[in-house]
Amino acid sequence: MFPFSFEWIWDAGHLVFHGGLWYALTVLGLGMTYCIIKAVLDAGKGKGDHHH
Amino acid sequence: MKNGNFKKFGMVIDLDKCTGCGACMVACYAENNIPFREDDTDKMLSVSWMHVYRLNNGKPFPDYEECFLPRPCQHCEGHHGHSPCVSVCPATATDYNMATGIVSQIYPRCFGCRYCMGACPYHVRQFNWWDPIWPDGMEKMLNPNVSVRMRGVVEKCSFCVQRYQLAMDQAYMEGRQEIEEDDYQTACTETCPAGAITFGDLNNPEHAVHQLAQPDPAHEGRPKNPKAFRLLERLGTNPKIYYLSRREWVRRAGDNYLKGEFQNKAHS
Amino acid sequence: MDTALIPKGVKRCPIWQFALWISANGAVLAWGVFAMLLVYIKGLNQTNMNNAYGFALWIWADLAVIALGGGAFFTGFLRYLVGKEELKYIINYAVLIGFICYSSALMILGFDIGQPLRGWFIFWHANVHSMLTEVAFCLTCYFGVLTIEYIPMVLENRKLDKVPFFHNLGHNMHEIMAVFAATGAFLSFFHQGSLGGVPGVMFGRPFGFREGVLIWPWTFFLFTWSAAAFGPCFTIFITKITETLTRKKLVKDNVIDLLAKISGWMIFFYIIAKIIDTIYWATVTAPSKGFTFLEFYTNNPGSAYGLWILIAEIGVCGVLPALILITPKLRRIQGFLWLAVFLGVIGVCLNRWVMVLQVLAVPVLTFEDWFTYLPSWQEVATTLLPVAYGVIMISVSYRYLPIFPQERELNPIDEPAAAAREVIPEPSAAGPEPELSPAES
Numbered sequence A: 001m002f003p004f005s006f007e008w009i010w011d012a013g014h015l016v017f018h019g020g021l022w023y024a025l026t027v028l029g030l031g032m033t034y035c036i037i038k039a040v041l042d043a044g045k046g047k048g049d050h051h052h
Numbered sequence B: 001m002k003n004g005n006f007k008k009f010g011m012v013i014d015l016d017k018c019t020g021c022g023a024c025m026v027a028c029y030a031e032n033n034i035p036f037r038e039d040d041t042d043k044m045l046s047v048s049w050m051h052v053y054r055l056n057n058g059k060p061f062p063d064y065e066e067c068f069l070p071r072p073c074q075h076c077e078g079h080h081g082h083s084p085c086v087s088v089c090p091a092t093a094t095d096y097n098m099a100t101g102i103v104s105q106i107y108p109r110c111f112g113c114r115y116c117m118g119a120c121p122y123h124v125r126q127f128n129w130w131d132p133i134w135p136d137g138m139e140k141m142l143n144p145n146v147s148v149r150m151r152g153v154v155e156k157c158s159f160c161v162q163r164y165q166l167a168m169d170q171a172y173m174e175g176r177q178e179i180e181e182d183d184y185q186t187a188c189t190e191t192c193p194a195g196a197i198t199f200g201d202l203n204n205p206e207h208a209v210h211q212l213a214q215p216d217p218a219h220e221g222r223p224k225n226p227k228a229f230r231l232l233e234r235l236g237t238n239p240k241i242y243y244l245s246r247r248e249w250v251r252r253a254g255d256n257y258l259k260g261e262f263q264n265k266a267h268s
Numbered sequence C: 001m002d003t004a005l006i007p008k009g010v011k012r013c014p015i016w017q018f019a020l021w022i023s024a025n026g027a028v029l030a031w032g033v034f035a036m037l038l039v040y041i042k043g044l045n046q047t048n049m050n051n052a053y054g055f056a057l058w059i060w061a062d063l064a065v066i067a068l069g070g071g072a073f074f075t076g077f078l079r080y081l082v083g084k085e086e087l088k089y090i091i092n093y094a095v096l097i098g099f100i101c102y103s104s105a106l107m108i109l110g111f112d113i114g115q116p117l118r119g120w121f122i123f124w125h126a127n128v129h130s131m132l133t134e135v136a137f138c139l140t141c142y143f144g145v146l147t148i149e150y151i152p153m154v155l156e157n158r159k160l161d162k163v164p165f166f167h168n169l170g171h172n173m174h175e176i177m178a179v180f181a182a183t184g185a186f187l188s189f190f191h192q193g194s195l196g197g198v199p200g201v202m203f204g205r206p207f208g209f210r211e212g213v214l215i216w217p218w219t220f221f222l223f224t225w226s227a228a229a230f231g232p233c234f235t236i237f238i239t240k241i242t243e244t245l246t247r248k249k250l251v252k253d254n255v256i257d258l259l260a261k262i263s264g265w266m267i268f269f270y271i272i273a274k275i276i277d278t279i280y281w282a283t284v285t286a287p288s289k290g291f292t293f294l295e296f297y298t299n300n301p302g303s304a305y306g307l308w309i310l311i312a313e314i315g316v317c318g319v320l321p322a323l324i325l326i327t328p329k330l331r332r333i334q335g336f337l338w339l340a341v342f343l344g345v346i347g348v349c350l351n352r353w354v355m356v357l358q359v360l361a362v363p364v365l366t367f368e369d370w371f372t373y374l375p376s377w378q379e380v381a382t383t384l385l386p387v388a389y390g391v392i393m394i395s396v397s398y399r400y401l402p403i404f405p406q407e408r409e410l411n412p413i414d415e416p417a418a419a420a421r422e423v424i425p426e427p428s429a430a431g432p433e434p435e436l437s438p439a440e441s
């Protein structure tokens, strides 16, 4: 999973596979971080207090 | 290893010599600390690295004939080390060693998904459904060079790889670069009273296995000896166990053929 | 008692009925958990698997729920990436069903391995050439996506929504849902395919083995495709069951109709590809290994692998539902719609069964025979466990979350006072146990 585990080889297979994996994880991670930070900021601004 | 001197350990089993006595199986149990249960009658649940099959020609008496077929791990090379089982293991817990041709099994790393068992067409890979329990006192008799396996992992014949390591150590201590044919022999080979099993380096023209099987490097080791065959050769597993028999029906039983195919092959 | 949690403007059954329903399912759940603990503590000797059947009921269940859960990614793909707006009225439910399916799959995988404590080796020591590695990674990541998609639904609960942070979080997640859905579709494409790759790459097993392109056997594409095709059938099927049990219309016909149509065409093209694949395999691939097609099927007593299984999978549960679903007249008749989605669900489950168990049952060595297997009660109980868990998840989610955006419009409550009184409907004929139906509502 990481370049420091001993079966890791820098070959096309590992690059494509882990490239795809880390890409997906990054998108998900950044997406969630954005949502959470923005939610905190929005809540600070008083959004969502009296809706409906 | 140097100068591309790769070894390819393999076996030739003469089925016309095998009497089905099962000594190879017993030797294997003892050498490799293979666990067994008090009631080990259900062979689908038991572990046996070496298994002796009983075949017959399907004909009624007096044409009835039998043949015993010992089946260790075939140490398949596939195409370029792409063995059926090695390629599928998700945790890299089994490996094809390019220097020896041995398919290893790393017990502490196997997590028991059993994908390799499905991938092996020879039913060589077996699962430890239970933790091993040795009869009282027997644990003192275990081979110290072979680790015992825990429940939940897959195991299989290793060509007694511990003996290879010992032989290499010995050679090193004696200042030799190479091991001799006799330095490394598997337990089953040494035990077989009929002398049906021969073991050695298939790449080495001086070794008996090479002379008996006459592997053809142009065709992924297919035997040139017309009496020799490999199990399920047509699947592309490229095994390193060669079987010998003068009997045609035995050779035919080694693989699947469509109608007429085997005869055509024999004549070509 | 829990009225404060129930979405505004909808009717739910009284709490005692709900509790009864949950306990009934809870009993099944408890039985499954008991069996699961047995397996964890005593090991896989609790199953009837053996050295020939290393994969059995569990792996089938895994593959089946993942295929059925494919409705989530495909509906998400259609809604967010293709822009089929109507599907927003069913996407919530598709996501919930997917979430249940995938969490079940992960749970099953957890006890299916011989050394559960080493489960993380599949990630840590990943062999990138193994199909199972890809399955494990994409499955886990995609489960993360489904969780992300499910969270906003939970946050819409009346009470939670009052908390400003939760309200904003749900809102923000909705806003960038397309990004998550796209990632989910990407991940799904690969793990659905890799599950097909599992038998497809086993070149020692002529029944499963297929040629393909590059590293992907044809089964890779067939599995992805069939999950996308049949997954929506399952979404519709479960929606229909929910509507029956609650005796309410929850999703408008045009939404179901659209999804059914797309599903139908997907199945139609899938089944053509599957037929071509089967013919090629039977006439070229298998004979090249010395097998005739008929050697893969047996009618021996006690073995469930006769030719009927192929006819059922491709004909009855493939071609037939495809034809019903692509014909507007037929799919608009409720009975036919029910039949088609039901057959579709059976069909994809049969396909997964064959590709897991029959692969192992067929003798490959000439001197071996067909292998047989019957699951142990522990295997059955642990396989029913996800079903009970799913029912409970759906019941709880339905009761407390606005899963069906059209429910209020389709089931107007005349006066709030009346609603409280007439909640106990008479038993319906839909389920075997009479208390099943009202409790769902």
Ligand code: SF4
Pocket (backbone or CB within 6 Å): B072, B073, B074, B075, B076, B083, B084, B085, B086, B103, B119, B120, B121, B122, B123, B124, B125, B156, B237, C204
């Ligand atoms: S015989 Fe089976 S276990 Fe041995 S190398 Fe071949 S596929 Fe692997």
Ligand code: SF4
Pocket (backbone or CB within 6 Å): B088, B089, B090, B091, B092, B093, B094, B109, B110, B111, B112, B113, B114, B115, B116, B117, B153, B154
């Ligand atoms: S059972 Fe063990 S050796 Fe076999 S594929 Fe799984 S992890 Fe690898």
